[in-house]
Amino acid sequence: MSAPHPAPLSLSTALLLLIPPLMWAGNAVVGRIAAPWIPPVTFNLLRWIIAFLILLPLAGWVLRRGSPLWRDWRRFAWLGLFAVAGYNMLQYLALKTSTPINVTLVAASMPVWMLVVGRLFFRAPVRRQAVLGSVLSLTGVVVVLTQGDWRQLGHLQLVPGDAWMLLAAFVWACYSWLLTRQNEAPEIRRDWAAFLLAQTTLGLGWAGLLTAGEWLWLTQLAAPTGAPLIQWSWALAAILLFVALGPSLLAYRCWGTGVQRAGPTIAAFFSNLTPLFAALMSAAFLGEPPRLFHAVAFGLIALGIVVSSARRP
Incomplete structure (x- = not known):
């Protein structure tokens, strides 16, 4: 029996798919x-601790003795490393020295990393359209890194944030390919809260180790400034609550439902709204208005997605 075709895109589905890129842009x-x-590493740990506490009453059965989580703990440990500890930590590291617009646009190099990781580690075939689309997307990333001046290619120097975000895109590609190997118990896979809690539980172990290393570096190995490492305020508390509820839980839930309704191809177009939303939010809240090269880069990246997802006649 052939797989059912996704339902036509309805208004409710479109609204569901608009929420994740809005949350991801807000996260940046x-x-x-x-x-x-x-x-940044501590920020990521606290974000996922709050998300863990929110998920606990929704899917606490995952942590009980005899749960499929403990049988498949190695797989969820890898998923937690890439998604909970890896990608998000690297994104927050990137935001220390780069702008939200640059970070979200550089993250759009994902199609390139998807092809590389899929081919090298999962023996996935590479379509010609996918290669062309990846080249277009990568060109858009280069436009961002050179700020639209191609003469900068000869002496291009990445700011640390851009380099961290390139690594984060590679990590997310590894995570995405691991998701295609659906080896875990179906009772966890079909429950979004249980699936996310399983990853978060083991991902917190990785995030805790990385945070301990960060504090060791800041307090002993680096030149200590004497200032508190965390400057607590109501604003910081509100931001932590937002990133735990919005980008961590709400976006994940809406994305999963939207993809089930519309299919991954249509959903991919919505994910590319993240840089646009980030540009609008940066102009409104950070005084960082988008420039012409940002628009060119966004157009190239969007065109790359359209080309790579096109079906053969």
């Missing part, structure tokens, strides 16, 4: 705001 903007107040 508030992450930039919080950068002076809290170390």
Whole structure:
């Protein structure tokens, strides 16, 4: 029996798919705001601790003795490393020195990393349209890195944030390919809260180790400034609550439902709204208006997605 075709895109489905890129853009903007107040790795750990506490009453059965989580703990440990500890930590590191617009646009190099990781580690075939689309998307990323001046290619120097975000895109590609290997118990896979809690539980272990290393570096190995590492305020508390509820839980829930309704191809177009939303939010809250090269880069990245997702006649 052939797989059912996704239902036509309805208004409710479109609204569901608009929420994740809005949350992801907001995550980049508030992450930039919080950068002076809290170390990035610690920020990521606290975000997921709050998300864990929210998920616990929704899917606490995952942590019981005899749960499929403990049988498949190695798989969820890898998923937690890439998604909970890896990608988000690297994004917050990137926001220390780069802008939300740049971060979200550089993250759009994902199609390139998807092809590389899929081919090298999962023996996935590479379509010609996918290669062309990846080249277009990568060109858009280069436009961002050179700020639209191609003469800069000869002596291009990445700011640390851009380099961190390129690594984050590679990590997310690894995570996405691991998701295609659906080896875990179906009772966890079909429950979004249980699936996210399983990843978060083991991902917190990785995030805790990385945070301990960050504090060791800041307090002993680096030149200590004497200032508190975390500058607590109501604004920081509100940001932590937002990133735990919005980008961590609400976006994940809406994205999963939207993809089930519309299919991954249509959903991919909505994910590319993240840089646009980030540009609008940066102009409104950070005084960082988008420039012409941002629009060119966004157009190239969007065109790359359209080309790579096109079906053969």
